[in-house]
Amino acid sequence: MKQVLIVDDDNLIREYLARSAYDLFGDCEVFSTSTLKDALGLDETIRPETILFDLILPDTQGLTGLRSVRRRWKESCIIVISGSSPGEDQIKEMKMLANGFLAKSNHHLSQLATAIHRIEKGTEEFELLPKEQKAVEHSFSCLSPVESQVFQLFDQGLSVRDVLAITGKSESTVKSIRRNIRAKLGDNIFGDRS
Structure with a gap:
């Protein structure tokens, strides 16, 4: 049975992604955590084929957590799903660590399932925020x-x-x-x- 791991500190996002995983993959086993520590603490027998990972978590930010996830699950398809884009200097390393990057703010969550499916099928996707969208994203920080x-x-x-x-x-x-x-x-x- 396919295993999917969702690591995101937003409960609503985790719930939505779990439902999407069931819709997308059918009969699968979904594991969900809100911190990197909880994800890495999962039983060794868990070998997720797909990992949906938020870059900003309560216990890690940026590529540090992604490096840890990649070390633990070398063969998994890791898709970073984050509310903010990485810096220009981080993009090259992220492409070596993850199979894809999707910015939550680029589209409705319902479109994430389609993008996840494309990445799983081997289409590399690093959908970064354009500069003008970063300015809009910043305005939501209030x-x-x-x-x-x-x-x-x-x-x-x-x-x-x-x-x-x-x-x-x-x-x-x-x-x-x-x-x-x-x-x-x-x-x-x-x-x-x-």
Whole structure:
């Protein structure tokens, strides 16, 4: 049975990627951790064929964690899925350590499954953020973690009802968070969506 390891500190991303793995690979075994330490602490019998790895975790940042994952699982297809692009100097080493890189902010999460499938089939993909997108990404840094989570959910096209169910927050709290996001990023940040 195919084994997939997801290492990302964002619970929603982990859950989504796990569902995507089941959809993409069918009958598979998914392991999910939020830290590098937990990933490396998994039982030695676990040999994931595919590893989805976030570069920025609570216990490591950048290529240090990726190096550790590659040392542990030499034969795995490692796909870095991160909210930020590596620096120019890191790209060359990343290409030696990983099979692909996908920036979370380049597309909706639903498109990640398609990109993961392409990489698994041998298409090298290092989808880095263009310079102008890095500037936009920087503007989102003013959001709190909760605001960022809510923004990402709405950006995926989810309804208020869906966001309430996922976050467990009240409707008035979610609407207040949306107002705060609009105040920070502009009134049209959510497009035509209410």
